Amino acid sequence: MSNKPYRVPTAGTGGTVGRVIDRSQMIDFQWNGRKYAGYEGDTLASALFANGIRVVGRSFKYHRPRGVLGFGSNEPNALVGVGSGNRQEPNLRATQVELHAGLTASAQNAWPSVEFDVGQVNSLASRLFPSGFYYKTFMWPQSFWKSVYEPIIRRAAGLGVAPEGPDPDTYEQFNCHCDVLVVGGGAAGLAAAEAASANGARVIIADENPQFGGISDIAGGTIGGEAQSKWIAATAASLAKSGNVHVMNRTTVVGHYHHNYVMMFERVAEHDPNLLSSGAPRHRLWKVRAKQVIIASGAIERPIPFANNDRPGVMLSTSVRAHLARYGVTPGYRGVVFTNNDDAYRTATDLLAAGVPVGRIIDVRAEPSGPLIEAAKSAGIEISAGSAICGLNAKSGGKHITSVKMAPYSTSGRVSGAEEEIACDFVAVSGGWNPVVHLHCHNGGKLDFDQKLQSFVPKPHADPVVTIGAANGTFGLGDLMTEAYAAGDKAGKAATGSKAAKAAAPKAASETEGNLEAIWFAPATGKYNEGNKHFIDYQNDVTAADLELAQREGYESVEHTKRYTTLGMATDQGKTSNIIGLGVLSGSTGKPIPEIGTTTFRPPYTPFSFGSIAGTQVGKLFHVVRRTALFDWHAEAGATWEPIGDWRRAYCYPKGEEDKHAAINREILTVRNKVGLLDASTLGKIEIKGPDAGALLDRVYTNKFSTLKPGRGRYGLMMNEMGFLFDDGVTVCLGENHYLMHTTSGGAERIVEWLEEWLQTEWTDMKVFVTAVTEQWSQYGVAGPKARALLEKLEGDVDFGADALSFMGMTEGTLAGTRVRVFRISFSGELSYEIAVPSHNGRAFWEKLLEAGEEFGVEPYGTEALHVLRAEKGFIAIGDETDGTVTPLDLGLNWAVSKKKADYLGKRALDLPHLAAENRKELVGLLTEDPNEVLPDGAYAVSEVSEKLPMDMIGQVTSTYWSPTLNRSIAMALVKQGRAKMGQKITFPVADGKVVRAEIVDPVFYDKEGERQNV
Amino acid sequence: MLVITCPVCGVEGEEADFHCGGEGHIARPATENPDGISDDAQRDYMFMRKNPKGVHFERWRCDRGCGKWFHACRDTVSMQIFGYYGITQRPPAALLKKADPLWQAHFEAAKKPSAKKAKS
Amino acid sequence: MSEALIITPLYDREAPGGLAIIMTEVVDLGMIDLRGLPKDKKFMDAAKAALGIALPTAPRTSAGMGDIVCLWMSPDQWLITCPRKAVGGLLAKLNASLEGIFSLAVDMSDARTIIRLEGDRVRETLMKGSSIDFTQSGYEAGTVRRMLFGEIAAMVHVVSEKPDVFHLMVFRSYAHHAWDWIEATAMKGSEVEFLSSAEAPPVV
Secondary structure (H helix, E strand, C coil): CCCCCCECCCCCCCCCCCCCCEEEEEEEEEECCEEEEEEECCEHHHHHHHCCCCCCEECCCCCCEECCCCCHHHCCCCEEEECCHHHCEEEEECCCCECCCCEEEEECCCCECCCCEHHHHHHHCHHHCCCCHHHHHCCCCCCHHHHHHHHHHHHHCCCCCCCCCCCCCCEEEEEEEEEEEEECCCHHHHHHHHHHHCCCCCEEEECCCCCECCCCCCCCCEECCEEHHHHHHHHHHHHHHHCCEEEECCEEEEEEEHHHEEEEEEECCCCCHHHHHCCCCCEEEEEEEEEEEEECCCEEECCCCECCCCCCCEEEHHHHHHHHHHHCECCCCCEEEEECCCHHHHHHHHHHHCCCCEEEEEECCCCCCCHHHHHHHHCCCCEEECEEEEEEEEECCCCEEEEEEEEEECCCCCECCCCEEEECCEEEEECCEEECCHHHHHCCCCEEEECCCCEEEECCCCCCEEECHHHHCCCCHHHHHHHHHHHHHHHHHHHHCCCCCCCCCCCEECCCCCCCCCCCCECCCCCCCCCCCCEEECCCCEEHHHHHHHHHCCCCCHHHHHHHHCCCCCCCCCCCCHHHHHHHHHHHHCCCHHHHCCCCCCCCCCCCCHHHHHCCCCHHHCCCCECCCCHHHHHHCCCEEEEECCEEEEEECCCCCCCHHHHHHHHHHHHHHCCEEEECCCCEEEEEECCCHHHHHHHHECCCCCCCCCCEEEEEEEECCCCCEEEEEEEEEEECCEEEEEECCCCHHHHHHHHHHHHHHCCCCCCCEEEECHHHEEEEEEECCCHHHHHHHCCECCCCCCCCCCCCEEEEEEECCEEEEEECCCCCCCCEEEEEEEHHHHHHHHHHHHHHHHHHCCEECCHHHHHHHHHHCCCCCCCCCCCCCCCCCCCCCHHHCCCCCCCCCCCHHHHCHHHHCCCCEEEEEEEECCCCCCCCCCCEEECCCCCCCCCCEEEEEEEEEEECCCCEEEEEEEEECHHHHCCCEEEEECHHHCEEEEEEECCCCCCCCCCHHHC | CCEEECCCCCCEEEHHHCEEEEECCCCCHHHHCCCCCCHHHHHHHHHCCCCCCCEEEEEEECCCCCCCEEEEEEECCCCCEEEEEECCCCCCHHHHHHCCHHHHHHHHHHCCHHHHHHHC | CCCCCCCCCCCCCCCCCCECCEEEEECCEEEEEEEECCCCHHHHHHHHHHHCCCCCCCCCCEECCCCCEEEEEECCEEEEEEEHHHHHHHHHHHHHHCCCCCEEEEECCCCEEEEEEECCCHHHHHCCCCCCCCCCCCCCCCCEEEEEECCEEEEEEEEECCCCEEEEEEEHHHHHHHHHHHHHHCECCCCCCCCCCCCCCCEC
16 A cells, blocks of 8 residues: 655745755654655654654554644654664654654554554454443453453553663763743743843753744744744743753653652653764753742643544644644645634644645634634635534545534534535644643642633642743733743742843734634534544543443542543543543533542653663662672672672672582581681771760660770660660770770661760750761671681780680770771670771781681681571571560560669660560570471461461561581571470471471570680 | 751751651650659650641751751641751741641640740 | 771772763872860860861861861761871871860771762762752852762762862762762763753754
8 A cells, every 4th residue: 555645845835834854854764664764853753744654553442543643742642662672662652753864663552563453353342342341341250360351451451562671771860950940942931931031040941842932833923023933043042042041952841749849851862873872861850959930831732522533634733733834744635624713723724825725624613703714714715614523434444534524513512414524634623722730730739720711720839830821821922921021030030039120021912813612522423322433532542432431330520430431541641631521521410620620630741761760770870789898809709699788798608519508507617616707897886975975875775884894895785765676786885985886787877877866856965976987997707716816826916815805805906917996796606806997908907817817727707607606596686586576575685674774765665565465475496396497487386287277376487597506407486475385396387288396495506605705 | 859958057958868757846754754654655655646737847857968856847738848946946936836736735735934935 | 007008999990981070089088087066165176276277167168278178067077188197196186185075086087988070060970969959059169068979878078169179978888889870970972061051952
């Protein structure tokens, strides 16, 4: 089938046709795998028209052939996939895709091809797809869900194709502040920006199109006595040059949030492969804080639904006019204009002037009059007033319009009487204008119904946001310019405090236009359900009949009707359909539109790329990774990693063919029998100093610290005010009123903030300073029977003698040429030290430890060995034995919970009935009946195993490991009244019907007397 | 996303640069007198909050800036912020007047003779 | 005391070609974190005696020229930078001078690293990772600002203007993340020239 081109020759139009294309620059592109050519400046939509292609997609539900309806971002039909492979991007609007060399694009939702689509049988079976189809159909039986319904829905749902691999392009975000943000670069936006800028304000003006000017090129009217477009070009240029106005094209303001937080989506290089390859990001997401926001987002034309109004070739009137004026294309050779207002007459006269015949202007109004009507008449265009389209004939499976049927229209909404058939191959339709109130509404802006416009306009906003121009329902150019200048000046002054004289608005005027007549739907004559569909929401295939059905079925609230019918829920968010839908509902319920109300407008205004949302945070920047000074050493040693918070810690160090389990067992036995090294640098370290430092510690720890002598340390527990344990660690006394607190790795930041919070907000009289020093020091555990021998080999002034540095002692000195802090503390139960060195020496010192320990068989050990070692000793770990609901008493740590201290955090809560209750879960050890069986982590113990669920759960496993030291499995668990159940066996139903039995024992499995650490 | 101004260091920043510490002016009973706190009083301290719809007094911290805590007066519906004051201070009279009656009752109950004087 | 080799967190990183700004790690500066009460005259005097300059008390400012610079961090906290070699001596001097005065001074030379950024597009590069608008007034030379940058805690010190030189300070463990972030956002071709005079946009 050959497609005839629809490019209008320039000759004889006086340059009014095809203004933005460069006919000397041919560009090759691909559509559905075939090569075509267009011009520089074309959109994909206009280039397809130029090549005679009108069918650009298939509809979502019925798979009907669809063509372009609108222009710019309001297009509901022409969603296309652009690019290929890992650059494939689905669901772009063909009316926004700019043609560039090498562009490849294809139609969506069509199989095997857009010309012949198997899914079109849906259309024949359309009576099976009423509103609420999914709710009505996929209800029962439940067993059908997984096997039958879900696969069907999955195959049918979703638009477009996802890219095949990681996106090769870059994206980024940019944050900035401005005094005045102007949304929209039409006449109103530019005027407001100019007036704001005259006050010295920092202004951003953003327009989503490649060109500024809105619809100034096709709207008629004059500014300063000349064509609008002249003033537009001069003003845009002077603002760009000014240095205090950031002028952005291809930038859609997608969302407005609290306190004038505005999100803008800039298509930086999408349209230009050269820009992309020179390092520009494909898209950039702007996060703007504006003191004042001026919304000049214009208005969107709405169609008038009539029978089969979705046929390719039915277009919005302004879309026809804009395509002609900008790209010199038309959707066909002979048009008909269907309208309820004066503006569409401009389309008719423009078409005729460009040599495209207009078969008729069909106007629903009984007596249209005014200069635009006169102009059309004098151009010789036939006008049928008081009429409406009542049918449409097409051939080639609906892809080619041949004529429309017209009949008299009465204000009651009926179309009846003598029918007339008018030959045409396209229809330009206009049903009035809907101000773009989306941004105004994103953040709670309310609306008023404007009777004259038959649409909603913004009410004053609580934030410093104002809407002007067509978006505010102001259409006459003179009024619009006055309003825009005043708003710009006011915003500029409010943001800057400027007292500059107000810039004078240039004189502007446009033709007088008569009122429109409300019409929401021109029904087909005869039985309009018979094969005739009146589409309201093109993208989701919602018809007038669907809305009426929903209303008959009792869906009264517009929010419910929306969800039931999916009206306005497609990617275009109902830009062309919402108000019409309300109008149809108004007709069928008899309620006026304002009583029906609108649905919620949510960001984004138009869809934007995931790439821009991710911005820089992809690949290695996807998530923050914190490195200790030994990060590279661990990597070189072949460590496997464990993420702890944002840290990467070495989990274990497999050697050769060793698997993780073998490596962990070897590391544990090395510590038990020889000596091991641990990178413990991630432990939180906080210096605490001041006259009340000891008193502060007494209040945040459950035990007493103010009695600690310099050079000594103590293990402490921290509770929150609910009595729950949330951190632990050893705090040492460095000197008088000077302490160093160790926290868990995960608690490092939290605890310093915790201390600050209490000091600043509650104990404001306390004289204490706290400073986090975590990263200043790299800290290494040296643990095992040979630890002392190893350290004594290093040159320095530290005495490691058992008496000089006894258990829980600390000292400072020099070791291997480095300033060190030495702590004799143990989390493994072995003779153990932790050595802190300034981090710049971390790696060098670690390597000296390894060197010195070589003769003792020293090896590094990772976090898993650390955990097994502590579990063998029954030491708790925050986050394993605690989960935010566990008290120190639950864990049997009564020895560390002071009864004498008058007050410390959480103390009072421990006496509350629910915490003092007898049936609390208590920490116990577990030995499985089968010593080779390692309980799953988190396994639940039940009082009785039964078929019937739920079983009575009496506890859960908190730590569970294979202990190479004991050559059997060990576990710890929190069990209801566990300490009273010593020696009893409890059962754990685990996966696949298996039951594991274990004996409740003391949680200290190894060296109960603690002799090994005290040598 | 709110814009918040730290009254301590003067930084005006995004909500993400701050940390909301929930309702302000919750007295910790144990600080004054650790003995004789009833279970009910302890429960109220731990869990009971005013949670008004409207003007509210909250604690915020200049999380990514100077690290100091302060009070903010915020409308929980419109998100408007009416003012800030020190972490150890009571709300200024003008802000208290805007606030939910729950708050006026709170300070009425806690009013001390010195506070009375300051009110004029 | 002989100190071993100094390994800064970014010792093995070099800025790639094609950056729109100059980026280097500062390796020869040390840092001391000092806390004290500005209303405590004894503290302020003792600090001045040790440092040779008065601690700045205006928020987000810095004081000092030459070797010792004091950066305001909080009403009761300052970060003092000085040559790395001089940290030990200066800290000892401070501690001696502050003896008996409510205060806390700690060596933080290894806790953070400083990334030096230079060029006309430094401000806009930082604006890709932080919600702060550095093109606004209030970010003149000497200004200090703590912030969230690229999801991490950071601090900037505007060292000089024309050309802009900024010190970006981040905790040691985040150094690679910050460096990677700047590499990713400072590439030539991706510059944003915010509010600069520009060519006229196309119009319809």
